[in-house]
Amino acid sequence: MKPEHRKAKTIAIDGPAAAGKSSVGLxxxxxxxxLFFDTGVMYRAITLLALEQGVPLDDEEALGVLAETTIIDVQPPAGHDDGRYYTVLVGARDITWALRTPQVDASVSYVAAHPRVRLALTAQQRRIGQRGRVVMVGRDIGTVVMPDADIKFYLDASPEERARRRYDELVARGQEADYDxxxxxxxxxxxxxxTRAVAPLRRAPDAIYVDTTGLSRxxxxxxxxxLLGAREEVSSS
Incomplete structure (x- = not known):
């Protein structure tokens, strides 16, 4: 009898913005x-708190302290019927929907670029990833956060394709959008x-590259x- 294939318990998906990581990972x-875990929500959480508390986005020390002293959890969306894909908690506060405001969108890359913030949140991301049964999505999952993930994918697409996707998303939400x-x-x-100093976006050497240009989700x-099936068959042989 053929042995049952080993299923990957930790799956890392990396790639640039709008390459399809979130929709595909979900x-x-x-x-x-x-669990679908888009690690960007943690940087969004710190960005949201910084904006609420008036912490300057260029103050790495203050942002680092905020990231080091804030416990963030990401859980399955069980018990909610509002269309969410996960629940993001800071203590008992549910901030899931507050993370998607235009103000957070415009600021999160600057917060995420601070090494001290990344170091603090990387530890929290690992804590969640080590629970297993997770698809973790971000820009440094396979290289930094979960270098020992069972399988790693790197999704990519041309800048023009990624811009078109983002444009279509905004239009579908009824928001104004300028493609250029x-x-x-x-x-x-x-x-x-x-080009950031800590954990820059790059493909892990053992990640499987997938060009999503022209492909549907x-x-x-x-x-x-x-690919998971093929990898499982190789690993069980």
């Missing part, structure tokens, strides 16, 4: 029955993410499931 997690401005913002975000998910 669908993959739902298919597997895993979005493209310029994505390129600047790529520059910030890839479902097509990418099917590709990852195929």
């Amino acid at each position: 669908a993959l997690a739902q298919h597997l029955g895993y 401005a979005i493209l310029a913002d994505l390129r600047e975000r790529d520059r910030l993410d890839s 479902d097509e990418v998910v099917e590709r990852l499931l195929d």
Whole structure:
């Protein structure tokens, strides 16, 4: 009898902004029955708190203290029927929806660039990842946060494709959108993410590269499931 394939308990998905990490990671997690953990929510949480408390976004010491003293948890969305994909808690406060404001969107890359903030939040991300049964999405998961993840994917797409996706998302929400401005913002975000001093955006040597340009979310998910099956078969042979 053929042995049962070993299922990856920790799956890391990295890549630049709007490469499809979140939508693909969510669908993959739902298919597997895993927690979907977009680690960007932790940086958004610190950004939200900094904005609320009037902490300057260029004050690394103050932001570092905030990140070091704030316990953030990410849990499955059980018990909520408001369309959320996970629940983000700071203590007993549910901040899940407060993380998606335009003010947080515009500020999070600057907060995430501070080494002290990244160091503090990396430890919290590992704590959640080590529970297992998680699809963890971000920009340094396979290289820094979970270098020993069972399997790593790096999703990418052309800047023009990523800008078009972001434009379509905003229009679908009824928000005004400027494609050229979005493209310029994505390129600047790529520059910030890839040149920061700590944990820059890069592909882990053992990550599987997947170009999502021209592919639908479902097509990418099917590709990852195929790759997971292939990896599981190799690991069990």
